[in-house]
Amino acid sequence: MKPFPFADYLVFAIFAVAVGLTVGGALIAALSTRIIRGVSGLMISCVGLAGLYYFLNSPFLALMEILIYVGAVCVTIVFGVMLSEPDEPAGEEKRRHARLWSGGALAVSALVFAGVAWLSLHGPWTAPAKLVSDGSVRAVGLSLLTTYSLPFELISAVLLVAILGALVIARSGRTKE
Amino acid sequence: MSLNYAELFRALRPEASLVLGALVALGLDLAVFRRHTLAERLRLALWIGALAVGVAIVHVAYGARGTVFGGVLVFDNLAVLTRLGVLGLALLTLGVTSGARVLRHPAEYVAILLFATTGFTLMAAANQLLLAFLAIELASLSLYILAGYDKSSPASAEAALKYFLFGGMSAAFLLFGFSLIYGLTGSIELPEIAKQLGVAGLNPLVIVALVMILVAFGFKAAAAPFHLWAPDAYQGAPVPSAALIASASKLAGFALFARLLWHGLGPVSGSVATFQGAPGWLPVAAVVALASMLLGNLGALAQSNLRRLLAYSAIAHAGVLLLGVIVAGPRGLGSGVGPLFYYAATYGIATVGAFGVIAVLERADPSGCQNITDLAGLYRRSPLLAGCLAVFILSLAGIPPLAGFFGKFLVFAAALKIGGVAGVAGWLAFIAIGLSGVALYYYLIVLKQALVAKGDASAPPIATPLLPALVLLVCAALLVALGLAPSVVIRLL
Numbered sequence: 001m002k003p004f005p006f007a008d009y010l011v012f013a014i015f016a017v018a019v020g021l022t023v024g025g026a027l028i029a030a031l032s033t034r035i036i037r038g039v040s041g042l043m044i045s046c047v048g049l050a051g052l053y054y055f056l057n058s059p060f061l062a063l064m065e066i067l068i069y070v071g072a073v074c075v076t077i078v079f080g081v082m083l084s085e086p087d088e089p090a091g092e093e094k095r096r097h098a099r100l101w102s103g104g105a106l107a108v109s110a111l112v113f114a115g116v117a118w119l120s121l122h123g124p125w126t127a128p129a130k131l132v133s134d135g136s137v138r139a140v141g142l143s144l145l146t147t148y149s150l151p152f153e154l155i156s157a158v159l160l161v162a163i164l165g166a167l168v169i170a171r172s173g174r175t176k177e
Numbered sequence: 178m179s180l181n182y183a184e185l186f187r188a189l190r191p192e193a194s195l196v197l198g199a200l201v202a203l204g205l206d207l208a209v210f211r212r213h214t215l216a217e218r219l220r221l222a223l224w225i226g227a228l229a230v231g232v233a234i235v236h237v238a239y240g241a242r243g244t245v246f247g248g249v250l251v252f253d254n255l256a257v258l259t260r261l262g263v264l265g266l267a268l269l270t271l272g273v274t275s276g277a278r279v280l281r282h283p284a285e286y287v288a289i290l291l292f293a294t295t296g297f298t299l300m301a302a303a304n305q306l307l308l309a310f311l312a313i314e315l316a317s318l319s320l321y322i323l324a325g326y327d328k329s330s331p332a333s334a335e336a337a338l339k340y341f342l343f344g345g346m347s348a349a350f351l352l353f354g355f356s357l358i359y360g361l362t363g364s365i366e367l368p369e370i371a372k373q374l375g376v377a378g379l380n381p382l383v384i385v386a387l388v389m390i391l392v393a394f395g396f397k398a399a400a401a402p403f404h405l406w407a408p409d410a411y412q413g414a415p416v417p418s419a420a421l422i423a424s425a426s427k428l429a430g431f432a433l434f435a436r437l438l439w440h441g442l443g444p445v446s447g448s449v450a451t452f453q454g455a456p457g458w459l460p461v462a463a464v465v466a467l468a469s470m471l472l473g474n475l476g477a478l479a480q481s482n483l484r485r486l487l488a489y490s491a492i493a494h495a496g497v498l499l500l501g502v503i504v505a506g507p508r509g510l511g512s513g514v515g516p517l518f519y520y521a522a523t524y525g526i527a528t529v530g531a532f533g534v535i536a537v538l539e540r541a542d543p544s545g546c547q548n549i550t551d552l553a554g555l556y557r558r559s560p561l562l563a564g565c566l567a568v569f570i571l572s573l574a575g576i577p578p579l580a581g582f583f584g585k586f587l588v589f590a591a592a593l594k595i596g597g598v599a600g601v602a603g604w605l606a607f608i609a610i611g612l613s614g615v616a617l618y619y620y621l622i623v624l625k626q627a628l629v630a631k632g633d634a635s636a637p638p639i640a641t642p643l644l645p646a647l648v649l650l651v652c653a654a655l656l657v658a659l660g661l662a663p664s665v666v667i668r669l670l
Contacts (some may be wrong), residue, residue: 040281076325116385126363126373146180148190154299154311157196158318161292164203165322169337170286 018051035081043074060140180247188241188250191233191260195295198229199288206284219283219460223275226287230268230294237261237298244304248366251304254670255514259301259432262522266425267294269529269648274417276645277372277536278543281324293319293421297429304440306355309433311395313351316426317344323418324410336413343406347396354389358381358441367441375444376574379456383445387458390442391465394434398427399488400465400495401472404414411488416539419435419484420532423491424525431521435514438462439506449503450596462503463601467608469496474612477619483549486619490573494524497588500605504591508627515670516591520584522666523572523659527581530569530652533645541639549623554632559639561646563627568653572660574620575613580659585613587663 004010021044028041052063144152186193190426198300202225211217237260245252270290296316303309321344325337359365361382362373374383395403411419438446440460447457454460461470473493502515537559538546546552556563592606634635659666 119381119385124380125360151307151311154315157292158315161289161319164285164289168282169322169325
């Protein structure tokens with residue numbers, strides 16, 4: 001069968017879109033001063049991440065990323081923003097030499113990123129002899145209920161603690177003395 | 178891989194009883210005791226919690242041995258003893274809670290404390306990266322909540338926030354390190370990782386992974402230079418929470434740390450036998466240990482707040498515990514881990530006791546136990562508290578015949594066996610011995626206030642309730658008994 005013309009370019013373009021969404025969304029989330037824009041940036045970044053998971057042969061993870069992070073986590077944050085106080089105006093930058101510090105932090109993190117990226121590209125990764133699982137819902141479900149049943153159960157305990165803690169800490173009653 | 182769910186359940190009966198205890202405490206509180214006073218609800222929840230921990234202790238003592246569920250969990254001597262140790266420390270912490278100021282939502286407090294203990298017991302036995310990470314996070318998440326539990330105090334919120342931000346960041350480091358290890362070895366089981374690393378040896382990516390993992394554990398253990406959260410967390414958190422953070426979490430954390438480093442990453446350990454030793458994680462751990470001992474002991478000198486002083490002394494003790502990790506492994510994690518376990522367990526008992534004394538003082542006078550000078554005249558106001566505090570502080574300082582002395586002695590002796598005075602470990606031991614003198618100075622300042630200083634003559638005597646008094650006496654008795662007969666513990670490993 002003759003492949004679709006420009007198929008490689010098409011795949012690359014989709015990959016580039018996914019990367020762009022991830023990075024762009026993250027930048028919006030980190031740089032915006034209004035919280036609602038930050039949440040939107042997080043959503044965009046999560047959609048991009050889902051695309052990256054798809055390229056890594058994990059359609060199930062991609063689906064879950066959209067369902068849980070975009071569909072549940074970000075929507076919950078939006079509800080939280082809606083129900084709480086309106087945006088406070090951005091405060092004055094108090095720290096002196098803030099630009100200097102952030103520039104230094106940026107340089108250090110860029111160096112670390114470059115170093116780890118270079119190492120990752122040249123690292124002696126072990127390639128599995130065969131695909132461990134096809135990443136399908138069936139394979140993930142089977143391993144969650146057999147090999148990884150203990151971590152799976154433990155996650156439920158972690159979530160229970162998180163719910164308990166959220167109720168106890170966030171419910172009314174934190175008073176200022 | 179053979180999966181035997183019945184075997185898994187039998188092995189996890191202690192965890193099951195802890196979780197069941199937490200749920201029963203929550204349910205009974207909701208269904209029956211809603212209308213009672215906070216103190217009554219706390220007492221009921223504490224008894225349920227104590228029962229659950231007691232059942233768990235019995236299950237651990239007569240429970241499974243060997244590897245379980247395809248090697249996910251391993252129940253060797255270290256695991257079983259650490260599980261018993263954290264359960265015992267949790268029981269003592271429950272006793273401390275009964276003597277502390279009563280906070281709102283007492284049943285939830287006990288439930289979350291039991292969940293944290295579940296995390297500790299799993300950390301003690303985890304033999305797989307995924308389970309180890311989840312156990313750490315279950316314990317950490319519970320501890321963040323416990324640190325922020327006092328809603329009437331802004332300091333408590335600050336403690337929880339700082340602890341949470343640092344802890345969350347260290348979790349990210351840990352996960353990144355683990356993912357690199359998985360990518361390089363293709364496995365998350367510690368024995369398989371050790372086998373693969375033994376073949377591949379050290380390469381730059383392994384070094385990055387090691388750095389990430391050491392940074393993460395440095396944060397969790399409050400070792401310098403990753404200690405910044407500790408003083409605020411110890412100062413602001415409710416007293417029983419601080420006791421748990423300082424005792425059981427340290428014991429479980431260092432047991433897991435030793436197992437992960439020696440069983441999983443042992444082939445890339447490097448060497449500290451000489452100053453020109455092979456590269457690996459041992460030299461890095463030695464540097465972190467040195468920094469912690471120096472910064473903790475010197476920082477403690479400047480403190481006037483009792484709880485901050487305990488925090489800085491905890492940083493110093495984390496340095497000695499790291500030395501214990503360094504000396505644990507070369508002959509395989511058999512008897513070599515004895516000094517580490519003994520030190521961590523006895524340090525935990527002494528800290529729980531010290532925080533127990535603070536809890537009773539704070540209950541008697543909510544603003545009364547901030548500074549060391551507030552202890553003045555304690556010997557007159559409550560001879561019991563002053564006497565117990567003296568035992569705990571002297572044990573922390575390492576005065577014979579208390580258990581703290583033998584902990585230090587065992588760790589330093591083991592360190593000197595590695596390469597003698599020519600080795601990095603030996604020099605670390607010498608520096609630690611020297612810094613013990615510094616530590617003795619600030620510990621004695623506390624004792625001078627409690628035992629000698631006159632204080633306010635009109636201050637009323639402090640009545641210690643029965644249960645906390647019992648806990649304090651048990652802690653003190655344990656420190657004396659273990660100090661007189663350290664071989665009882667050492668022989669078990």
